[in-house]
Amino acid sequence: MGPITAISWAPSGAVRIVDQQLLPDAWRERDLEDAAAVVQAIRALQVRGAPLIGIAAAMGLVAGLREQRSAARDAFLTRQTELEALLGAARPTAVNLAWALARMRCVAQATSGDGRALWERLRAEADAILEEDRAMCRRIGAAGLPLIGAGASVLTHCNAGALATGGIGTALAPIYLAHEHGRAVGVYVTETRPVLQGARLAAWELTRAGIPCTVIVDSAAAALLREHRVQLVIVGADRIAANGDFANKIGTYGLALLARHHGVPFYCAAPSSTIDSNLENGADIPIEQRPTEEVTHVAGRRVAPESAQVWNPAFDVTPASLVTGYVTDQGLVRPPFRPTA
């Protein structure tokens, strides 16, 4: 069985997603009929992963503009601007969201005609974003494939797989390709508290594809690295600054430091859409603070006393100096990082 498909069009023209909050317990698709529903699904982490939320934003814009197909040009563009603002504020850290919406804006401005023509063009552009992401995932996989020799054991964090993209993932793409090539490959995945995307999503999609996967608690990574149980670490990214610093799921920075200390190569895999050339370095990447309940409650049960406070940044920033290489759709890029997008 190959990697799963995380996003598609519903027959109604809605955005069809897999509700990732219910995995691995249940596979339930949801049809998001308008932009507000897409924003809600992104905020609730039903759809997550930097590339995927970029795609979801573009598709959500199209779904939300269906009603404007008979509108005049100005009314259509005004509504597009409103929905862009709505969608653009869904989550702050992944730049793919702003990137996809800016691309949709440029396309609309460059297209003549009324609502119908504009909408058709935007729909085609959302399809292009989805298809390009799919293709970029394969190219990322090809770029990273030489890193995954037969018998390799890889550590990853969070989920940067098929469930985070329109295709076969970013960090997991080289692993899927190695598996396709018949190479025995094993993956260790950190469970990735607080939302457990590693245990719930990465372990699920990997084992579903027939790739052996071992889950560890996040804090076991140091012992794992010391025992030389993995030959490399690959993670995804939510935003890469011009100098190669990148934001990714909380814990990535610590993993990078631990990998460096133990002499284990550390790779960041991401498509061009994740690069933010406007930011000189990682210090300027906005870091989302998530609700305290993600930490105080697990599976609906309170695990920390009400009297305790919580600090819950969803991401941290890994400096480029800790990165062995960037696995991108442009190939394997060794530092110093220079954006090509």
Place this chain on the structure above:
Amino acid sequence: MGPITAISWAPSGAVRIVDQQLLPDAWRERDLEDAAAVVQAIRALQVRGAPLIGIAAAMGLVAGLREQRSAARDAFLTRQTELEALLGAARPTAVNLAWALARMRCVAQATSGDGRALWERLRAEADAILEEDRAMCRRIGAAGLPLIGAGASVLTHCNAGALATGGIGTALAPIYLAHEHGRAVGVYVTETRPVLQGARLAAWELTRAGIPCTVIVDSAAAALLREHRVQLVIVGADRIAANGDFANKIGTYGLALLARHHGVPFYCAAPSSTIDSNLENGADIPIEQRPTEEVTHVAGRRVAPESAQVWNPAFDVTPASLVTGYVTDQGLVRPPFRPTA
């Protein structure tokens, strides 16, 4: 309100514990009537923490030998040996368990008389172990107090507090004393997956005592340290080898590396009973592998697919080279570590 009491004698002579698996939801005391019940409670982590399981083993031996009070000397000692084997196999990593049982054995051998006399002597020795632990906790607190200035912010991992000892804890003892001295002190605690002793126990007992506590997911420690939100890290220990290497809750080793990288002092707090002079270094400390369910299930709900494997070491070993100082009942010991016990 002061720190709570984690262990005591029930009127029946059973070992009375607080069921730590139910905290912070519920405060329920359990009376463990025999050695088998104590073993079960230790294995199920209803009673945990290296000093506390040493105390529980000594007290459980006494509770289990109540029936032998009218036995002849030989029969009594034979039964003691059986119960020692039972209790000694409860968990492998914390040396306090073996230490307490060896001490009880020596005392019995040095005592003349029959079952009644031996039992009375053992009961007094278990009391002494409990009282000495209580006193050692206060001395550890005093030794660490100078580290906790007014306004200090401290990071700790797991629970090395009152719930882990017979007294006010080890790692948390200096914090309790600083609070007693009227110093404003704040604690960041890692939630400590898989069993969440940080979120469930440390945050609970600290805030109950009026000490502000902020819970973070384990993997947020690196970002916390980089932001200089804490001035020092203090953790407990389950076994300290002769060279100062020590085993503690999984994740401690990574924290020590991250603290070193960020120039944050890293302290290990423990009583003499945690030192194992027989082991030259940390490589020889046996590391307990815990059940996979601790990782695959949270609060009774499955979070990792059945198809995934799990690696779940309960402890890791931190080399002495990463330790700024040992906060012990003998004072603050700077490396190189030399056991005084």
